[in-house]
Amino acid sequence: MNVLTDPKVYLVGRSAIDTSAVQQFLSDEGTAWTTDTENGSELIAEMAGRVCYMSFGEKQGRRSNQDYLMNLIRMEHGSVLEHSVWNFIVTGVSRSFTHELIRHRAGFAYSQLSQRYVDESEADFVEPDVIAGDPDLHDIWLESVTRSHEAYRKLADGLSELIERDYPDMKRRDKRKRAREAARSVLPNATETKMFFSANARALRHFIEYRGAPDAEPEIxxxxxxxxxxxxxxxxxxxxxxxxxSLPGGGSSTATEHKKV
Ligand SMILES: Cc1cc2nc3c(=O)[nH]c(=O)nc-3n(C[C@H](O)[C@H](O)[C@H](O)COP(=O)(O)OP(=O)(O)OC[C@H]3O[C@@H](n4cnc5c(N)ncnc54)[C@H](O)[C@@H]3O)c2cc1C
Structure with a gap:
């Protein structure tokens, strides 16, 4: 069992634009468009905004993608940002963290490691920094987590025997699922988990503002x-x-003039 304190975030996917389809659209409309980014998500957001006003060709106005998108953000034309989506994997986080993350509903999608299918006998645990920083509190935490983990293993073994006895004809995979789904009830919030999540730009901005704020929970x-x-x-x-x-006790928080676009 490892004790973790540092989450890992991987950006694994992003939006892409189909250049030939865009050219076809511009040609059909008898117009043109130039911009200065090759980033698919930024191209998509700019294009979505420009379709609202058909501000292509001579009506293009602002040339820089950043100028264009920051102006939309200033105007709070936030729905345009919903077209740009990224995909992430986060690991080394606790079940407490994911319980908070999934409260973000609009514009997010989630797929989380299943404790019914995956054996948690070798699980790792995430320790809050404030506990890790104090030797006495760390000992209390470690003892509690170790005891819960041991109880999980014993319950999983006992449940497997019980299910084998009562339901010998059940599929092997279902037997394991039955045992793990009940045994996991003793695992603490600190149990490490992994989450694949996707979010659009507007939703991500909201998440960064709320969860990067000084009063947000430290892990999130x-x-x-x-x-x-x-x-x-x-x-x-x-x-x-x-x-x-900078936060008074160390660490940082996020800030922007353009909240909740
Ligand atoms: C410091 C902090 C403490 C918290 N404490 C608690 C707590 O004690 N208990 C608790 O339960 N939660 C708590 N939360 C979670 C919080 O209440 C929100 O559930 C979470 O931050 C997600 O925010 P959201 O609903 O704005 O996000 P999203 O669900 O992503 O929604 C984004 C925005 O879309 C709009 N929206 C989404 N759904 C609807 C809807 N159904 N109707 C109308 N508008 C909608 C709203 O404008 C919303 O702000 C806390 C959050 C923070 C940051």
Whole structure:
């Protein structure tokens, strides 16, 4: 069993534009469009905004993609940002964290490691920094987690025997599922989990603001800061307005002038 304190966030997918279809549309409309980004998500958001006003060709106005998208953000024309979607995997996080993450409904999609299918006998656990920083509290935490983990293993074994006895004809996979789904009830919130999630730009901005805020729970703030770091690099036109501010007790929080677009 490993004790984890540092979540990992992987950006594994992003939106792509079909250049030939875009050219066909522009040609059918007898217009043209030039911009200065090759990032699919940024191209898609700019194009969606320009379709609203048919501001292509001579009516194109702003040339830079960042100028264009930041103007939309300033105007709170946030629905345009919903067209750009990214896909992430997050690991080294607790079930407490994912319970908070999934409260973000609009514009998010989730797929989480199943404790019914996956054996948690070798699970890792995520320790809050405030506990890890104090030797006495760390000992209490470790003892409790170890005891719960041991109880999980014993319950999983006992349940497997019981199910084998009562339902000998059940499929092997279903027997394991039955045992694990009941045994997991003693696993703590600290149990490590993995989540694949997708979010559009508007939803991600909302997440970064709420969960990167000073009063956000520290584990989810760590993830929000990692997502922001990735997104500022990935899409400066959409996330470039966020700044980091130092927190009094150490660490950082996120800030922007353009909240909840
Ligand atoms: C510091 C902090 C403490 C918290 N404490 C608690 C707590 O004690 N208990 C608890 O249960 N939760 C708590 N939460 C979770 C919080 O209540 C929200 O569920 C979570 O932050 C997701 O926010 P959201 O609903 O705005 O996001 P999303 O679900 O992603 O929604 C985004 C936005 O879309 C709009 N929207 C979405 N759904 C609807 C709808 N059905 N009707 C109308 N508009 C909609 C709203 O404008 C909303 O802000 C806490 C959150 C934070 C940041």
């Amino acid at each position: 703030r760590k993830v929000a800061l990692k997502v922001l770091e990735i997104m500022k690099d990935e899409s400066p036109s959409i996330f470039g307005d966020y700044e980091l501010e």
